[in-house]
Structures are given as structure tokens and as C-alpha cells.
Amino acid sequence: MKTAVFLVKNGIGYGHIRRALLLAERVRAAGRLRPVVISQAHTLDLLRTASVPVLNLPLVHRVPSAVGEDCYLEILEAVLARLEPAVVVEDTYPDVRYAALMALHGVPRLLVLRRLDGLSFDQLRARGAFTRYDRILIAQDDQELMSEGHSGDSLAAIRYSDRVLLAGNVYYRPHADAVDRIRNRLRGAPLVVVSAGAGGDQLADGFGDRLFRGCHHIAERMHAEDHPAQFVLVTGPYYAGAELPETENVTVHRFRPDLPALLAAADVAVIKPGNNVLSEALSGSANLVLVPDASFMEGVDGHAARIAELHGGVVTSTAVGDLEAAIRAALVEPLRRARPARPDEAIGRIDAAIHSHAAVTEPPAVAPRTVGLVLRLSEDAAADGTGSPARIAILGPDGAVGIERLSECAGGSSRSAVILGDAVPAPPVRPQDIVDHGGRLLISTGPDLEAAVRRWLDLEPPRPSLLWVAATSMRLRSSDPTSFFRMLVGRLAKAVSVVMVLDLTALSPGEVEEAVRRIEDWIRRQPVRIATPNDLITEQATALLEGDQ
Amino acid sequence: MTEQPDRTLHVRRADNDLAGFADRVVELLLSEPPCLVDLSRHEAGATRIALYVTTQEGRDDHT
Numbered sequence: 001m002k003t004a005v006f007l008v009k010n011g012i013g014y015g016h017i018r019r020a021l022l023l024a025e026r027v028r029a030a031g032r033l034r035p036v037v038i039s040q041a042h043t044l045d046l047l048r049t050a051s052v053p054v055l056n057l058p059l060v061h062r063v064p065s066a067v068g069e070d071c072y073l074e075i076l077e078a079v080l081a082r083l084e085p086a087v088v089v090e091d092t093y094p095d096v097r098y099a100a101l102m103a104l105h106g107v108p109r110l111l112v113l114r115r116l117d118g119l120s121f122d123q124l125r126a127r128g129a130f131t132r133y134d135r136i137l138i139a140q141d142d143q144e145l146m147s148e149g150h151s152g153d154s155l156a157a158i159r160y161s162d163r164v165l166l167a168g169n170v171y172y173r174p175h176a177d178a179v180d181r182i183r184n185r186l187r188g189a190p191l192v193v194v195s196a197g198a199g200g201d202q203l204a205d206g207f208g209d210r211l212f213r214g215c216h217h218i219a220e221r222m223h224a225e226d227h228p229a230q231f232v233l234v235t236g237p238y239y240a241g242a243e244l245p246e247t248e249n250v251t252v253h254r255f256r257p258d259l260p261a262l263l264a265a266a267d268v269a270v271i272k273p274g275n276n277v278l279s280e281a282l283s284g285s286a287n288l289v290l291v292p293d294a295s296f297m298e299g300v301d302g303h304a305a306r307i308a309e310l311h312g313g314v315v316t317s318t319a320v321g322d323l324e325a326a327i328r329a330a331l332v333e334p335l336r337r338a339r340p341a342r343p344d345e346a347i348g349r350i351d352a353a354i355h356s357h358a359a360v361t362e363p364p365a366v367a368p369r370t371v372g373l374v375l376r377l378s379e380d381a382a383a384d385g386t387g388s389p390a391r392i393a394i395l396g397p398d399g400a401v402g403i404e405r406l407s408e409c410a411g412g413s414s415r416s417a418v419i420l421g422d423a424v425p426a427p428p429v430r431p432q433d434i435v436d437h438g439g440r441l442l443i444s445t446g447p448d449l450e451a452a453v454r455r456w457l458d459l460e461p462p463r464p465s466l467l468w469v470a471a472t473s474m475r476l477r478s479s480d481p482t483s484f485f486r487m488l489v490g491r492l493a494k495a496v497s498v499v500m501v502l503d504l505t506a507l508s509p510g511e512v513e514e515a516v517r518r519i520e521d522w523i524r525r526q527p528v529r530i531a532t533p534n535d536l537i538t539e540q541a542t543a544l545l546e547g548d549q
Numbered sequence: 550m551t552e553q554p555d556r557t558l559h560v561r562r563a564d565n566d567l568a569g570f571a572d573r574v575v576e577l578l579l580s581e582p583p584c585l586v587d588l589s590r591h592e593a594g595a596t597r598i599a600l601y602v603t604t605q606e607g608r609d610d611h612t
Contacts, residue, residue: 036578047585048603053578058589075588078571083578421560 002086004033004354007098009059009091010041013197015276015479016091017046019112019139022343024052024088026351033358036083038076043198043237045255060097064394077103087358092116093297094129108357110393112170112350114139117299118149127152128547135358136163136545137350138273139170140545141341148299152465153544159464160440160541166355168346171260171279178261179284186265190229190331192219193262193286196272196293198236207272207293209241210318215270216244216483219323223249229267230329234259256310268330270323273304278359281396282340287330291323312336337527369492370539371523372499374443375400375418377512392420396532400516405535406442406453409434418533420501421449421468426456435462440537442468445501467540475503479514485522492528497539499531570600577602 003025006020017039024035037054039047047054060072080103088109090098096102106388111133116124130136136156138145145158145166153473160165185297194215196208212233218233233248235241239280244252256262263269263277264284271277273290275298281288290304290313304315313336314329318321373395403416407423419434421442444450449457457466466475474487484502490497504512521529577586585603 034579042589044585044587044589044603047587050585051583052586053580053583055574055578056585056587056589072588074567075571079574079578082571082575107591321607 001032001034002087002282002358003083004035004086004087004358005080005104005469006037007088008037008039008091009042009093009095010039010043010198011093011411013113013276014046015274017041018172018276019092019114020089021046021052022172022347023112023350023354024132026347027354028052030351030355032355033086036085038079043255045237046198049257062510070471073097073101079103080104084322087354088309090133090352094124094132099132101429108134108360110135110350110353111135112137112139112167113142115148115303116297117302118151118154120297120299121148121154122151125157126547130163131546133163134355135165137167137353139167139346141168142166144169147310149302150186150463152461152463155464156467157541157545158536160467161545161546162538163542165349167349167353168341169275169279169343170346170350171276171283171343173283173343174258174261174264174280178258179264180528181290182258182261183266186230188228190267191262192229192231192268192270192327192331193234193266194231194270195234195259195263195542196236196239196291197277198238205294206241206488207318208235208239211270211272211291211323212239212244213242214318214323215327216250217320218327219250220247221324222328223247228236228492232256232262236264252503259525266329267335270327270424273300273307274298276447278303278307279340279343282290282307282311283336285335287333287336289323289330290315291318292502311340340437352488368527368529369495370497370529370535371444371492372469372471372486372497372531373519374380374499374501376482376501376503376505378505378507386486394418394533395516395520395530397530401533406434409439416533417537418443420445421453423456424450424452426452428462429465431457431462432460435464435466440542441533442466443471443499443536444468445471445473445500447472465544467537467544469499469536469540470497471501473501473503476504476515477506479507479511479518481515481522484519499536574600 006024008016008020010017020037024037027033027035035052037052037055039056040059041056044056047056057072060069063069080101085107088104088107089112092114093114109132113136124510194212196211212235215231215233220228233244234256235254237254246252260280263281266284266286268289269281269286271281272293290308292300292304308315314326316326350508375393377391392405393402404419406419407427408419409427409429417438417440419439419442422445437508449468472491474484476484488500507515574586577584587601
């Protein structure tokens with residue numbers, strides 16, 4: 001049986017390990033691949049609950065000597081060489097040490113990416129961190145993605161590149177029995193669960209100490225008032241704050257394997273809203289008290305505000321007065337009814353991608369060079385098959401298809417995904433209108449966008465961005481396209497993908513037909529493929545994903 | 550690679566003998582039922598790497 005290797009690192013929370021275990025367990029259940037999770041984590045708590053094999057290393061970038069780091073990497077190389085994985089799945093942060101492992105070179109590599117804030121996604125993308133992945137499986141749906149505040153370029157890369165799949169959120173959803181058992185033990189007492197994931201004080205900013213000590217005080221005061229609420233504080237293994245004594249209404253745990261069930265059973269969840277704990281809390285009915293702290297690439301403050309708006313709840317600080325007011329208010333609110341999507345379909349989509357990439361046995365083939373060919377036609381020669389003139393057309397596998405000129409796009413009238421960007425001056429329509437009506441790609445008529453078009457885009461940048469591609473323009477004066485062939489061959493000697501804008505306006509309809517026929521015949525005999533509009537869009541979006549623009 | 554009285558497997562880079570250690574790790578990873586192989590509890594200087602194995606029964610064997 002082939003092996004699927006999952007590579008993760010435990011940073012602040014449990015999310016990376018949780019996702020890797022959920023996915024590895026699904027892969028194991030399918031019975032066609034043998035999953036092995038390779039982790040770098042200081043805490044073993046969650047790993048001990050795994051039903052799949054796990055190899056845990058220390059956080060290699062934090063071992064105290066370069067010799068030690070080398071030693072661990074050599075062991076990892078040797079282990080991976082023996083496992084001979086058919087596919088590798090990483091989680092969220094493209095890791096330079098995992099990237100450099102020789103044993104994994106040439107192995108299909110997938111990245112499961114939990115939500116990132118907009119700036120972090122831009123930074124990773126711009127420095128080419130996504131380049132080495134065959135597929136990027138984002139653990140979000142489109143609606144969540146759009147609320148993140150991503151840049152237009154990031155959205156275009158995510159929406160249009162065929163390397164990216166919006167899989168949906170991956171989180172652990174506890175069994176109803178486990179939730180019921182917890183609720184039954186409470187005998188009707190309201191339950192307040194406090195969790196900061198694994199994080200606690202790992203960031204050394206005292207957050208865990210303030211949060212848990214504050215909640216402990218609040219519980220003490222409520223107990224003195226004979227309030228029936230029971231508090232469960234799950235500090236996380238990295239908690240390094242003051243000791244928290246258990247009292248009649250407070251229990252304290254460093255780790256609870258059933259934390260998801262506990263959160264689902266809670267009336268109030270007081271959490272640092274990292275993706276994992278937040279998703280687990282949202283799967284239940286608890287009213288949310290969200291207490292953001294520093295995070296790594298998650299933008300927890302902004303996310304907390306969006307979650308509170310979408311699902312209810314309150315965003316507060318660790319100040320005891322604020323926390324107490326929020327907890328007391330949450331205890332008298334009706335329980336939350338809205339639930340996010342279940343994770344089953346998202347896990348299934350990622351599982352399918354893992355199996356699909358592992359199943360490839362045929363040697364890969366070198367892709368032929370591609371040419372995108374835009375034809376400018378005179379009024380006489382133009383016809384798009386519907387009887388209406390198309391003065392600009394793009395050649396496709398099934399003949400020429402009419403496209404629009406940017407200069408002729410009126411508000412909302414754009415119907416083409418690909419548009420010839422030859423407008424001087426820029427058109428009386430906002431770039432966002434073009435994008436909202438399906439516009440995806442501008443083809444410039446030269447090596448750069450015309451200054452007026454560039455300014456038009458820069459003044460009101462759309463989301464997602466309107467992609468653009470440079471083209472080479474030339475004019476044919478007879479039906480003999482030999483000069484075009486020479487120019488195209490010259491361009492293709494330097495680039496694997498070329499876009500040409502061919503002006504045929506000097507030709508009669510018969511000459512246009514003859515020229516196009518000869519061009520199509522010639523291309524069929526070359527190691528070249530005609531690029532469809534979708535090919536051009538995908539190519540430019542992938543270039544953005546890889547940070548090429 | 551040498552086995553010490555405390556059952557720690559000592560791997561020294563100078564021995565150029567990581568192969569046996571890696572073989573043992575892979576053997577454990579491929580065994581049933583699945584287990585957790587932990588190499589994270591290294592000592593300062595990391596010239597000794599201890600190998601712990603946690604099975605589903607909860608044992609924590611230090612080899």
C-alpha cells in the first residue's frame with residue numbers, strides 16, 4: 001500500500017495537528033493509502049489521541065544547536081526515503097525545511113491552508129511560497145474567503161487558478177452522545193467553558209494568565225452569589241500563568257481530549273478565537289465571548305469582529321470588568337441557533353484530492369507551448385456565427401469567438417471573460433463593473449498595459465483583480481501568414497506561452513478565411529497548442545498565485 | 550548507533566549510522582496498531598535523541 005505523508009508543525013494552537021489527524025484518519029478509513037503524520041510539536045497531548053501513526057520531532061527551528069537541527073533533518077530524510085510517499089500533504093505555513101527535503105522532491109505535494117488574514121496571504125503569495133504545491137486546498141468557503149479582506153490579486157489567484165480549491169472548513173465535530181454525556185453530568189447548571197487552544201502563554205504576553213485568572217475571579221464572585229454556573233478552564237499545555245485552584249464551581253484542566261464536546265455542550269464559550277477552537281465552539285449552541293490576542297497570520301481581532309457580526313456574541317478584552325459583563329450577558333441570552341456548515345464535505349473534498357494525486361502512475365508529459373491568438377477584423381470580414389459582427393475575435397479550438405474591446409464596454413455591458421485592453425482614453429465604466437459582469441482578463445496590445453488603462457485600473461482597483469496579459473501585435477497585408485509564423489516562432493523560442501494580436505483589417509473576407517485556415521493548419525503541425533480564453537485566465541491567475549506579477 | 554543500559558538508542562553523526570535508527574522508526578510507524586513515535590525530547594546539544602513510543606494502550610516505552 002502506498003503512503004500519504006502529512007507534514008505539520010504545532011505553532012500556537014492545535015489547529016494544524018487537528019486538521020492533519022482528521023484528514024489522515026479519513027484517508028486511513030478509505031483503506032487505499034497508508035497515512036503517516038510527521039509533526040513538530042512540543043506537546044503530545046493531541047497526538048496521543050491519534051488513531052494513525054505519528055512521528056513527532058521537536059520544533060526543528062528551535063533546537064538549541066545547528067548540529068541538532070542537521071541531525072533531525074537527516075533522520076527525517078532517511079525516514080521519508082524509506083516511506084517513499086506517493087503524496088505529501090502540508091498544513092498552512094509553507095515550511096522551508098520541509099521544502100528542502102530531498103526525499104520529497106518530485107512527490108506530489110498538497111497544501112491544506114486554513115484561513116489567513118489578507119496581508120499574510122499577500123506576503124506568502126508575493127514571495128512565491130505557494131509555487132511548489134500541486135494543489136492548494138483552502139479550508140474556507142467562498143463567502144468566508146470574501147469577508148477576509150483579501151487583495152484583488154489574491155482573490156483573482158484563488159478564484160481563477162486551477163491550482164486552488166476552496167474546500168470548506170475542516171474541524172472536529174463531536175458526536176452528539178459525547179455532548180449529551182457532558183450536559184447530563186451538569187444536571188441543568190449552565191456551563192461556561194474557557195479555552196485559548198493550546199496557546200496559553202506561549203507568546204509570553206501574559207494573555208493566558210490574564211484570561212484564565214480573570215475567569216477564575218468571575219467564577220468566584222458568581223459562586224458567592226449562588227449563581228449555578230459551572231466554569232471549566234482548559235488552559236492548554238503551554239499555560240504558564242498563576243496556579244488556578246479548583247473550587248466548587250471551577251474545574252481546571254491542562255488538556256481535555258473531549259474539548260470539542262465540552263465546547264459544543266457549553267452555554268457560554270469564552271475563547272481566544274483561533275480557527276480551531278472557534279470552529280469547535282460554533283458547532284455547538286454556546287453564546288460566544290471572543291477574546292482576541294496576538295496570532296500568527298490569522299488576524300484574530302478582525303476575524304473575531306466578523307464572527308460576532310455573523311454568529312452573534314461579543315468581542316472583549318481580558319480586563320476582568322469587560323469579561324465579567326460579557327459572560328453575565330451571554331449567560332442570559334438565548335442559546336445560539338445558527339450553525340456553520342458541517343465539515344464532512346470539506347474533509348471529503350480534500351481526501352479526494354489526496355487520493356487523486358497519489359493515484360497518478362503515468363509519467364508526466366511536457367505541456368506543449370501555447371499561443372493565444374486575437375484577430376482584428378474589418379467590418380466586412382467580421383461574423384461570429386450569430387449574424388452580428390465581431391470585429392475582435394479570439395481563436396479557439398472550435399474557431400474564432402468574438403470578444404469585446406475595452407473602449408466599447410459600457411456600464412454593465414461586458415459579456416466576455418477576455419477583453420482587448422486597447423482603450424485610449426479609458427472607458428466610462430468602473431473596473432469593478434467589468435469584473436462583476438464576468439470580465440476576467442485584459443489582453444494588452446503591447447508589452448505593457450496602455451498608460452490610460454493602467455491608471456483606470458489603479459484608481460479603482462476591482463476585487464478580484466482584472467488580470468492582464470501582454471501581447472505582440474502585428475498586421476498581415478495578404479493571406480500569406482509566413483511573416484506571422486516567423487514572428488511567432490521567434491517569440492515561442494523565448495517563452496512557453498505567447499499571445500499575439502493579429503490585425504487582418506487590410507484583408508478581404510476571402511483573404512481572412514484563407515489566412516486563418518493556413519494559420520490553423522500550420523499550428524496543427526507544430527508542437528504548439530491554441531490557448532482557450534480559460535487557459536489564458538488560468539495561466540495569469542496561477543502566475544499571480546506564484547508571485548510572478 | 551548503540552543501545553545504552555537505559556535503553557536509549559544513541560545516534561552519533563560521526564558514526565554515519567542513521568540508517569539503523571531510521572529503519573527502526575519506520576518499522577514502528579508501519580506496525581499495527583498505529584503508535585506515536587516521539588523524538589522531541591532531545592537533550593541539550595542533541596547528540597542523544599531518545600525514541601519514545603506510545604501505543605494505543607497508552608504505554609510510553611523509552612527505547
